[in-house]
Amino acid sequence: MRTIVVGTRQSALALTQTNQVIDELKELSRQNGIECEFELRKIVTKGDRILDVTLSKVGGKGLFVKEIEQAMMDKEIDIAVHSMKDMPFELPEGLMVGAVPKRQDPRDVLITKGEKALDELPQGALVGTSSLRRSSQLQHSRPDLRIQPVRGNIDSRLRKLESEGFDAIVLAAAGMHRIGWQDRISAYVPPEVCVPAVGQGALCIECRADDEFVLNLLSKIQDDDTALAVRAERSFLGRLNGGCQVPLGAYATVERTGGGTELSLTAMVGSPDGAELLKETLRGSDPEALGREAAEKLIARGADRILAEAYESGQIE
Structure with a gap:
């Protein structure tokens, strides 16, 4: 029997x-006669260790995944469950996205x-978020808001709502739903107002590209529509050489009709203060081409200048 770490x-x-994914894999293994058991390994990442500065100031990509990926390359673990929005565009050689489950x-x-x-x-409400993507769009919609960085896990950020005088904090709906705290949500922010982060709400199950046993197992939890949408969003991310600390977002939906499959992609790049906000919405059938086209259209309108100015000013490192 194979033990999957x-x-x-x-x-x-x-x-x-992660435990939700393991439970689903256990059930699918049983249904398909695949003999395996699972072992959980907790790993601390750079993004978890540095909590006294915003993500944009920490610098680098893969802040929440690098140490986990190293453990996989060292064969200390076999698969990793990531939030897709934490994943850099380029993966280390020998690793791959083994499955993208249905999006929350x-x-x-x-x-x-x-x-x-x-x-x-x-x-003049005081709003807490460590995301330049969120602060850019919220301040574009409400220039009067005072945005203040807030880091930490969900429960610590919720505590800071009371202890640090915030009028509101902004979080991802998916996290609140997965942890069972959806009753704490005051309001959902429409994607038209705040374009989600690339891959937000989706999970990435990463594995070694040569592990056929694991790849066969992970194929059972793949959601094709979510995977297509995420491919378009990540293509946009890759063209702009972005990461989770950069003020950009992209959200794709998939429509299947008798004539085939079509995607709609809305992408944005904004200045950290919200003074400039660029958006494009495109439709197409090729996810990678769609993401690149959206990026090129935004670059033509000044997206690369906006991002360069954010780096030069020290707002992103």
Whole structure:
């Protein structure tokens, strides 16, 4: 019997979503007569260790995955369960995305005092988020908002809503749903107002490219529509050489008709202060081509200048 060692970060959310994937794999293994058992391995990443500065100031890509990927290359673990939005575009040689399960809600959400929506927050409200993508779009929609960085896992950020005087904090809907705290959500922010991060709401099950046993098992939890959408979003990310700390977002949906499969992709790049916000919405059938086309259109409108200025000013490192 094969023992599959599963690597994950040690936050409550990471452990919850990893155990959900393991439970699904166990059931599918039983149904398909695949003999295996699972062992969980917790790994601390750079992004977990450095909590006193925003992600944009930490610098580098793969802040939440590099140490886990190294453990996989060293064959200390066999698979890893990541949040897709944490994944850099380029993976280390020998590793691959083995499966993309069905996506959870991709939207951002507000956790507020008094169950307020974005347009109901008081003038000059203090909003906590460590994401330049979120702050850019929120300040573009509401220039009066005061944005202050807030880091940590979900429960520590929720505590800071009370302890540090925030009127609202912004989190990913998927995390709140997976951990079972959806009743704490005050309002969902529509993608039209705040384009989600690349891959937000989706999971990435990463493995070694030569592990046929694991690849066969992971194929059972692949969701083709989610995988297509994520491919388009990540193609956009790759063309702009971005990461989770950069003020850009992309969200794709898939429509299957009698005539085939079509994707709709909305992509954005914004200045960290929200003064400039560029968006494009395109449709097409080739996910990689669609992502690249969206990036090229935004570059033609000044996206590369916006990102370069953010790096030069020290807002991104």
